[in-house]
């Protein structure tokens with residue numbers, strides 16, 4: 001009664017580099033990133049595409065990697081949180097803004113939040129507050145009450161009005 | 167009180183220094199237990215009970231155990247050799263069901279296998295025969311004369327229950343805990359009152375939704391037990407594991423890396439005993455990672471059905487409050503006995519009331535076990551408490567804000583017999599909230615405002631220790647048992663150490679939450695870390711400085727009296743040495759260290775409970791759509807009476823985070839049971855606050871009068887702004903529509919129905 005698992009060979013671009021990995025057909029992209037490639041920055045929470053913790057970018061668009069089968073990323077360009085900072089360690093402006101605006105506490109939603117924000121700003125560099133709220137609504141944060149996350153995005157967009165902390 | 171320095175004097179403390187864990191968390195490099203793998207690690211998956219209450223007749227695990235990749239299956243029949251019941255308050259909780267299941271979702275067996283999928287796929291091959299028993303699901307059913315008993319064992323009381331009273335559980339009824347407070351003469355006061363309001367209120371069961379579900383990796387071997395866990399209180403878990411495996415404390419080690427949210431839901435022992443028993447049985451490290459659906463079957467908050475009445479005299483002074491509270495605690499006690507005590511105390515609110523009687527009972531039922539949840543029972547009773555303040559004010563024709571100010575406890579007042587006198591400035595807090603809301607101006611049409619407040623006997627039990635290591639290069643490692651849940655302990659604690667030692671923040675590093683390395687800290691909860699661990703940090707730094715002064719005296723061949731401490735080092739006459747130079751000269755090598763220690767106990771400035779009063783005022787302006795019953799929060803105001811914010815940005819972050827959770831329960835969060843089934847046990851169905859729900863205008867305020875017992879007069883924060891949010895929503899709806907809703911959450915449907923009923927009248 002051994003179950004025969006179907007193994008697929010997967011090639012895609014991850015954070016700018018070509019990767020090749022063998023995985024089972026039913027494995028999700030999140031599982032491949034976390035368990036096969038040991039990139040644990042992608043977080044898993046709800047596993048039903050509701051919380052956005054597992055968000056990665058596939059060809060620039062935000063995707064819930066908890067439900068995307070890994071083989072669907074074949075030949076595509078995948079960006080995970082590990083791919084955002086420059087090789088010399090310089091943070092992406094969104095990462096820096098999240099630090100500056102205290103836009104996280106426990107940090108569990110943060111990788112997904114930052115990648116969703118990147119997708120938004122790549123598409124719309126100067127979003128209004130309503131546009132931010134609308135675009136980001138698929139990502140849950142239980143810690144921050146969202147307000148500092150909106151501020152961080154506005155900061156990158158250059159639309160943040162006042163400096164909050166003295 | 168440690169408050170030599172005044173606001174304005176601080177170099178590092180009281181500044182919004184960016185988070186120490188910032189880089190790790192924005193780059194995906196922060197490690198949570200879910201990210202940890204050990205060599206040779208197996209995975210466990212749990213089979214759960216489909217019945218609320220049933221005898222287990224038999225379990226056949228042979229088919230599951232025979233599957234390829236499965237190391238074995240653990241059931242309640244395999245626990246001989248360990249003590250399978252745990253609980254810090256009452257030892258009522260078996261690590262796997264033994265002979266009987268008590269709620270839908272209770273762990274019945276665990277498959278341990280080579281990977282998670284193999285373990286999961288084996289679950290359906292376990293055959294369990296049950297004989298159903300009559301379930302007990304509500305307070306009423308639990309109290310009924312012929313109610314079946316959930317627990318028929320006599321329990322050992324846990325050693326660390328966190329309060330001084332007795333436990334009630336296991337004494338022949340379904341009562342889990344009872345608690346009563348009483349002073350003055352309530353009957354007399356109500357007889358003589360000028361006005362009285364009375365009503366019954368319901369606060370729902372809620373789910374904390376820490377985004378990281380419970381996870382533990384256990385390695386039990388000849389050296390003892392090591393567990394990596396997402397626990398908030400590793401030392402408490404250590405105590406339970408030590409008892410389960412009958413080991414000395416020194417052989418039990420809990421390691422807690424970053425925790426993906428807690429909010430009380432990761433307080434105390436959860437899945438660590440089960441993970442450890444799997445490792446013990448199958449002799450390899452075992453990881454048990456729950457899903458969010460499983461986490462929802464692990465812990466929730468206690469709900470509360472509260473009957474309350476409150477009375478005023480002819481001058482508008484509150485003269486009496488009486489309440490009877492019934493809480494549904496679920497199948498096991500967990501921390502609910504303490505929740506009962508806390509919710510009893512927190513019924514009083516931040517008011518000086520001469521006649522009080524509160525009776526509180528929590529009941530075992532065949533539902534998911536309830537335990538701590540941010541605010542510890544305070545939100546449950548602040549809904550009735552702060553609703554009644556508004557109801558009374560309306561009844562006697564007073565402005566509700568002025569009515570609060572008039573009855574507010576004053577700084578130094580012994581408003582709660584035998585407890586620490588009130589420390590805070592509630593009138594100032596309420597004034598700030600009123601100003602922020604423009605209280606004197608009428609709300610636009612279709613909108614209404616509300617102000618509410620609460621105070622909590624916070625800080626849990628004061629038992630905390632720490633050590634700091636000053637290295638020969640002048641850098642510092644602090645060892646703290648406080649876990650980093652996101653609240654910012656890894657930032658706030660080094661801020662304090664840097665302030666005390668007179669060195670830059672960047673030179674202080676944190677090693678936290680490894681019970682084999684970091685000194686004992688009772689818990690990370692009840693907003694206690696800043697106050698207690700922060701105080702310990704100051705003491706430890708000062709002890710290290712004392713030692714370094716003695717070393718400098720030795721090196722310089724002068725008397726210690728000739729040495730003056732300056733920021734970052736000492737001066738003796740013309741000579742100045744920094745900490746690095748003192749240590750290097752003392753050891754005659756550029757290496758070595760000095761260790762400063764501190765122990766905090768229930769003595770000195772922490773002799774009196776509570777450690778501090780956590781006092782917060784909040785306000786909202788909401789828009790109510792009478793057609794649909796939908797409520798939108800337009801404006802949100804918080805005023806945290808924090809004594810001193812060690813890091814103002816973090817303190818404000820706690821306030822907005824807690825307020826948002828509070829709005830969740832005020833507006834839509836609620837676990838719904840239909841019979842024995844949890845109907846919305848998934849994030850798909852459990853409505854949480856999202857981006858679109860955030861208020862358009864937000865004002866976060868901190869009141870810093872340096873009036874707490876903590877470092878430089880600080881008090882804790884982080885729970886308070888949650889507590890009064892549901893009452894705010896109910897009060898705003900009443901002001902806008904004249905309809906008083908006494909049932910949270912105020913979902914569109916509930917509001918719409920209430921408005922319709924009123925129109926029909």
Ligand code: FES
Nearest residue numbers: 045047049052066
């Ligand atoms: S974990 Fe993928 S959306 Fe929640």
Ligand code: FES
Nearest residue numbers: 105109141142143
């Ligand atoms: S920072 Fe904790 S969930 Fe967002």
